[in-house]
Amino acid sequence: MFKTPLCDLLGIKYPIIQGGMAWIATAELAAAVSNGGGLGIIGAGNMPPEMLRNEIIKARQLTDKPFGVNAYYMSPYVEEVIQVIIEEKVSVITTGAGNPGKHISALKEAGTKVIPVVASVALAKRLERLGVDALIAEGMECGGHIGEITTMALLPQVVDAVSIPVIGAGGIADGRGVVAALSLGAEGVQIGTRFVCASECTVHPNYKKAIIKAKERGTAVTGEGTSHRVRIIDNKLAKEIKKETLETDIETALQKWGGGSLRRAAREGDIDMGSVMAGQIAGMVSQEMSAAEMIQEMMTEAETVTKRLSGVCVR
Ligand code: TUI
Numbered sequence: 001m002f003k004t005p006l007c008d009l010l011g012i013k014y015p016i017i018q019g020g021m022a023w024i025a026t027a028e029l030a031a032a033v034s035n036g037g038g039l040g041i042i043g044a045g046n047m048p049p050e051m052l053r054n055e056i057i058k059a060r061q062l063t064d065k066p067f068g069v070n071a072y073y074m075s076p077y078v079e080e081v082i083q084v085i086i087e088e089k090v091s092v093i094t095t096g097a098g099n100p101g102k103h104i105s106a107l108k109e110a111g112t113k114v115i116p117v118v119a120s121v122a123l124a125k126r127l128e129r130l131g132v133d134a135l136i137a138e139g140m141e142c143g144g145h146i147g148e149i150t151t152m153a154l155l156p157q158v159v160d161a162v163s164i165p166v167i168g169a170g171g172i173a174d175g176r177g178v179v180a181a182l183s184l185g186a187e188g189v190q191i192g193t194r195f196v197c198a199s200e201c202t203v204h205p206n207y208k209k210a211i212i213k214a215k216e217r218g219t220a221v222t223g224e225g226t227s228h229r230v231r232i233i234d235n236k237l238a239k240e241i242k243k244e245t246l247e248t249d250i251e252t253a254l255q256k257w258g259g260g261s262l263r264r265a266a267r268e269g270d271i272d273m274g275s276v277m278a279g280q281i282a283g284m285v286s287q288e289m290s291a292a293e294m295i296q297e298m299m300t301e302a303e304t305v306t307k308r309l310s311g312v313c314v315r
Helices: 007-008 027-033 049-061 080-086 101-109 121-129 151-161 173-181 205-213 237-247 252-258 258-264 280-284 291-312
Strands: 016-018 038-042 067-072 092-098 115-116 137-138 145-148 166-169 188-191 219-222 230-233
Touching: 016 027, 016 038, 016 291, 027 038, 027 067, 027 137, 027 291, 038 049, 049 067, 080 101, 092 166, 101 115, 101 121, 101 166, 115 121, 121 137, 121 151, 121 219, 137 151, 151 166, 173 188, 205 258, 219 237, 230 237
Parallel strands: 016 188, 038 067, 067 092, 092 115, 115 137, 137 166, 166 188
Antiparallel strands: 145 230, 219 230
């Protein structure tokens, strides 16, 4: 049984956290992951605050287990979103695409555990000093907004740099990945791409099909050379963006293709001209199943792998 101190900190059975994916991770998915023994997360993305409050209320109707909210720091509503999380006394906040430093003390006073996503050792150290409860070290294999370091290189360096629990993210979708992350010193994993294909996930079916169809080289990174690198399924949009960035400046291209393109893919099912954010592990995601089944499969496989590894270590 894989129980780490992170499980006690968050009140969960298994050390599996769901990625807080904007336009994808609604109350239904978050509740299903929490009911399956992991920590479900509602992705606030660019949601207005009252829409987020409704999602939190809905999640509470669907589960009595702890769940969290991901705050996207590039959202125009980020201040109001933090207020809702505080007022609703949400168990956990994960943060992305920015530094949550100025909100940490207010969140902690409300009893919310603060777990920022980091893509560098420097930010990890700064946030530990500010009193965060744990960190998610996210490698560039991830879908969506990414840093520049791979999970394999980033995770052990973050683990060595801090003394709080670290959660590994990027390129993990099965029990082998869970064991690998724990071997690198993580106390848990964050899974995004695979949970998009959970039967409870309300994303458009075309989005799930695009992930299931993808092979290992099926993603592309847009916005290379800027601080806004985004990994998406390599589709018509990815090719148009790359062409645009050659012909015009990168900021114009990003303004033109940013924002609404994720909603277009996730809610309307436009997987050609929408932004189908997914990680490199999409090549391994082969079928839709319930979130609880995914968690059970990963944990059983993690135990099998551990037994195999202990057999390898013969003298
Ligand atoms: O946030 C993510 N991934 C995301 S957010 C998102 S929503 C979106 N919608 C439309 C267009 C683009 C994005 C999709 N994917 N991951 C967490 C993450 N955070 N990765 C990297 C960072 C990060 C970057 C800079 C964290 C902190 C940071 O701080 C900079 C600073 O201020 O020091």
